[in-house]
Amino acid sequence: MGNREACLLLICLCGVAHAQVEITKAGQDTGTILKKDLKWSSKIPVDKTFEQLTAEQKAELRSLYTSLGPDDEPPFPLEGMKPIFGALKQAEHVLQARGELNMAVTVGPDGKATKVEDYGGVNDKQMTELAQQVLLLTKYKPGLCKGTPCAMMFPFKLKLKTG
Numbered sequence: 001m002g003n004r005e006a007c008l009l010l011i012c013l014c015g016v017a018h019a020q021v022e023i024t025k026a027g028q029d030t031g032t033i034l035k036k037d038l039k040w041s042s043k044i045p046v047d048k049t050f051e052q053l054t055a056e057q058k059a060e061l062r063s064l065y066t067s068l069g070p071d072d073e074p075p076f077p078l079e080g081m082k083p084i085f086g087a088l089k090q091a092e093h094v095l096q097a098r099g100e101l102n103m104a105v106t107v108g109p110d111g112k113a114t115k116v117e118d119y120g121g122v123n124d125k126q127m128t129e130l131a132q133q134v135l136l137l138t139k140y141k142p143g144l145c146k147g148t149p150c151a152m153m154f155p156f157k158l159k160l161k162t163g
Contacts, residue, residue: 050076050141073144075107075154087134097127101158107140109149
């Protein structure tokens with residue numbers, strides 16, 4: 001395994017474990033060493049679980065689906081989007097990936113991701129594969145169909161650095 005592959009594996013594991021990379025000197029926090037280049041254009045906050053979302057934010061999430069009944073709910077990352085973003089931000093920094101991740105995660109009735117489909121947008125195969133692995137390892141609140149847990153897709157779009 002080369003240095004780059006080892007680094008990517010470490011990034012993935014650290015991101016999934018929700019670790020944060022910070023520099024500290026003499027007990028003083030100097031902040032993250034990573035640029036904040038990811039662009040989340042949704043009103044859905046990254047640091048909230050599904051239960052913490054407001055009615056307006058849940059409505060925005062529901063608007064990503066063509067048809068959900070009144071007793072249906074879309075799947076959502078169990079711990080919110082922040083752990084996913086942490087892992088992807090680190091990978092983006094190492095790989096210098098550009099473009100927009102455009103994926104759909106199939107979430108089973110048990111909240112486990114079973115498949116991630118890539119709809120293109122990023123020309124870096126390693127970044128795409130890493131994003132798929134992060135999304136597969138994420139635990140989800142399952143979707144609800146007529147109030148019962150069911151398999152449903154979770155759309156994921158994220159703009160990486162531009163230029």
